[in-house]
Amino acid sequence: MFVERNVPLQPLNSFGIAARATALVRVRGEADVRAVLAYAELGAQPRFVLGGGSNIVLTGDLRAVVLKVEVMGRRVLEATDRHTIVEAGAGENWHDFVTWTLAQGLGGLENLALIPGTVGASPVQNIGAYGVELQDRFHELDAIDLRSGELFTLNAAECGFGYRDSVFKHTPAEPGGFGLAGRALILRVRFALPKAWKPVLGYLDLERKMQETGVAEPTARQIYEWVVAIRRAKLPDPAVIGNAGSFFKNPTVTPEQCQDIIGRDPKVVHYPMPDGSFKLAAGWLIDACGWKGKRVGNAGVYEKQALVLVNTGGHEQPATGGEVMTLARAIQTSVYERFGIRLEPEPVVV
Numbered sequence: 001m002f003v004e005r006n007v008p009l010q011p012l013n014s015f016g017i018a019a020r021a022t023a024l025v026r027v028r029g030e031a032d033v034r035a036v037l038a039y040a041e042l043g044a045q046p047r048f049v050l051g052g053g054s055n056i057v058l059t060g061d062l063r064a065v066v067l068k069v070e071v072m073g074r075r076v077l078e079a080t081d082r083h084t085i086v087e088a089g090a091g092e093n094w095h096d097f098v099t100w101t102l103a104q105g106l107g108g109l110e111n112l113a114l115i116p117g118t119v120g121a122s123p124v125q126n127i128g129a130y131g132v133e134l135q136d137r138f139h140e141l142d143a144i145d146l147r148s149g150e151l152f153t154l155n156a157a158e159c160g161f162g163y164r165d166s167v168f169k170h171t172p173a174e175p176g177g178f179g180l181a182g183r184a185l186i187l188r189v190r191f192a193l194p195k196a197w198k199p200v201l202g203y204l205d206l207e208r209k210m211q212e213t214g215v216a217e218p219t220a221r222q223i224y225e226w227v228v229a230i231r232r233a234k235l236p237d238p239a240v241i242g243n244a245g246s247f248f249k250n251p252t253v254t255p256e257q258c259q260d261i262i263g264r265d266p267k268v269v270h271y272p273m274p275d276g277s278f279k280l281a282a283g284w285l286i287d288a289c290g291w292k293g294k295r296v297g298n299a300g301v302y303e304k305q306a307l308v309l310v311n312t313g314g315h316e317q318p319a320t321g322g323e324v325m326t327l328a329r330a331i332q333t334s335v336y337e338r339f340g341i342r343l344e345p346e347p348v349v350v
């Protein structure tokens with residue numbers, strides 16, 4: 001095991017925020033985790049599990065041992081009656097993995113193409129896009145207990161998936177005590193890809209592509225290419241301009257609240273949910289408050305999509321976590337004052 005000390009984290013988070021970690025260990029398998037636990041000096045320190053760093057905001061130095069997940073490997077495991085089960089190491093790049101499944105002739109993950117981050121981070125926030133959520137394709141995952149070093153496997157129910165949420169985003173100290181944040185490290189994830197593949201096309205942007213191209217029955221590969229094109233046009237590439245994807249969750253409101261807002265702002269983008277509630281487009285609410293292109297220091301609101309906060313200072317003069325959070329709070333206040341809705345940040349703030 002090799003311990004790196006006083007490690008710069010700027011290259012390891014997609015926002016490009018400059019911060020340091022007390023120590024960092026690269027985890028290529030369970031043996032590395034057990035070595036950290038057995039190492040007296042490190043064993044007692046707090047731990048922080050880092051994947052691709054594409055869904056975090058660093059507000060200061062990390063006084064912790066960072067476990068940088070680099071567990072690799074992808075394979076087709078088995079076929080059941082209805083599914084093909086594929087497995088990937090938590091350190092694999094998510095988009096490369098999606099591309100690989102399609103190259104194996106396996107559809108099912110195409111709507112989730114080009115989401116930044118790693119396979120191991122995908123269940124943490126239950127990534128979702130264009131009508132598909134990770135939980136729709138999830139089979140199970142292997143993780144290691146960061147206190148005992150024991151391996152365990154969780155199925156979908158045990159992961160407690162919700163909208164951009166799972167058991168891995170909650171700490172054990174929260175009510176219920178089921179949270180696994182800081183307590184488990186995901187090693188491998190298995191996906192169940194349907195043998196009878198069906199396209200998921202309900203999303204407006206995809207319907208538009210069908211009309212533009214005249215393709216009425218797209219293949220999984222075709223949808224993959226459309227999703228890549230849509231995302232490239234709308235969302236900033238973190239390799240060019242630092243960001244953490246959507247900065248806020250789309251809020252859910254009651255039918256009464258929704259009617260009230262429609263009464264005042266008839267154009268508000270809203271979607272009915274199966275339980276009778278409505279989901280509002282946070283990007284629209286922020287845009288309506290005039291935030292596109294606004295800045296606090298070197299943190300800014302992306303010009304083409306108000307839901308994404310960006311680092312406008314690049315590598316040389318990066319936004320600080322403080323600037324990002326000041327901007328985020330100002331946005332929350334203005335959306336609350338105008339619409340009475342509290343926006344909740346989507347990335348993990350550390």
Ligand code: EPU
Nearest residue numbers: 129130131245246248249250269281283284287305306307
């Ligand atoms: N809108 C505006 N102004 C804006 C941004 C959006 O008016 O500045 C409107 C759009 O015109 C559209 C609606 O708001 O009518 C929704 O926008 P969009 O379709 O771009 O999707 P989103 O709700 O902003 C969500 C996810 C994305 C995911 C897309 C596609 C969340 C928090 N975000 O964004 O996920 O890619 O749908 O499915 O659920 C992420 O989580 O990091 C992420 C990028």
